[in-house]
Amino acid sequence: MSNFYITEPAKQIPVVYEADVCVIGGSATGVFAAVRAARLGARVVLVERQNCFGGVATSGLVNIWHTYLDTSGTKQVIAGLSEEITDRIEPLNDGYRDHAGSHCFNPHELKIELDRLLNENGVKYYLHTFYAGLMTDGSKITAVFIENKDGRGAIKANFFIDATGDGDLARDLGMESYVHPNIQPPSACFLMQGAFRDIDYQGLIRRHGEEFGLEPDWGWGGPVPRCKDISMRAETHIFGLRCDRADDLTKAEVEGRRKMRALVEMLNKYGKPGEFYNIVSACSVIGVRETVHYKTLWQATEQSLLLGERYPDAIMNGTYNVDVHLAGAGITFRQFDGSYDTENADGSHVRGNWREEMGIQTDEIPTYYQLPFRCIVPEKWENFIAAGRMIHADVGAFGALRVMVNLNQIGEAAGVAAYVALDQNKTVQQLDGVDVAKTLSRGGSANLG
Ligand SMILES: Cc1cc2nc3c(=O)[nH]c(=O)nc-3n(C[C@H](O)[C@H](O)[C@H](O)COP(=O)(O)OP(=O)(O)OC[C@H]3O[C@@H](n4cnc5c(N)ncnc54)[C@H](O)[C@@H]3O)c2cc1C
Structure with missing residues (x-):
């Protein structure tokens, strides 16, 4: 970035919407935050920069939500809007689940269901709209600025939820942040046509990858239900880039697409004889696993x-x-x-x-973990929660928490907390977490038993 600055002339910005709760970022985390607040009676607005909701699950084509059962496979511990949505999608998949009971879906169907969910719950939303800044008064946010085809506008609200993944609002609030060493790399996923059974993909990459400019990668992907011989591929890890930075994000997108073609070329040469492999759909935005984390009242370890x-x-x-x-x-x-x-x-x-x-002796091995409310409560900002992969977590905790069934629940919790704060006229720090957890449970969220 240049060291030179110019001063942008001040201008009047139209207030395009006023709401109780404003959610920025429309992955399932943000959508679920918006819907839970709306169901409790809040007037909610949601802003998303892509052309659809769902984030990595749709724009990034990552089509797997893990099981809702504990590790014994007998007790359901996750429910809420994740379950509501997969219940709606799975009839379209003939109820398909993978071997581990994970919910695999067609990402394009998820887009449609998230649209429907928002419409049914009366959430006002903007697509193709970027969050571009905010305004504060003391330790409260008063408005955010957005940019879209109408130009620059402001949204005023009483509570703000940052579900941008990178924590764009937390950054602009100057919240204390940290980056893990060797952050988890992004991958550009794609849907590939071509029969895959009996192919040692990983072995192929190890043996022939170099010829196509591919580093060793462990090979990972999954089926797309009802789409014969089409799989989601994610073997395009891109190392050493920070995707919350414009230049790195740009490089990652281009490198990701290069790797997609390289993988397909490798398979056409060394894959199943007589089979043709093709890219049928490339992610519309690279899947970012990790960037910055923002400090809250409690760090998950x-x-x-x-x-x-x-x-x-x-x-x-x-x-x-x-x-x-x-x-x-x-x-x-x-x-x-x-x-x-x-x-x-x-x-x-x-x-x-x-x-x-x-040297840890345990009589009973747990079958699921939990996260307390204070993990999403910021130290200073009174009407703000960041929900998503910017979570305050150490390397290992982040490695577990980052999956969507977890972040979906955190989104729901953020939406419920926003409503409760407004209803009780309290700052987020003054909220009783037990109260939030109870309201969350009543809405059918995590089965917290
Ligand atoms: C390749 C890959 C494979 C993965 N595999 C799995 C898996 O199999 N199962 C699983 O559960 N998890 C998986 N994960 C992890 C999981 O997908 C992510 O951790 C999770 O999606 C992060 O959710 P999020 O809501 O924090 O962020 P995101 O999904 O990144 O959502 C952020 C949203 O905010 C929007 N946004 C960002 N900035 C702005 C802005 N300035 N203005 C407006 N909107 C904005 C984005 O467009 C996006 O919709 C994978 C991740 C990757 C990258």
């Missing part, structure tokens, strides 16, 4: 999750294991029972048991 700590103000139940994509390709999983497995780029594994190594 890997230990607090994997040891299954319980909280009276729990706003989320989660079961997804710690999953850290490593710099330079490779992946580590850590589970409740202590087992861990690091798969290196060359296919070798390091396995062990972290409970034994740390």
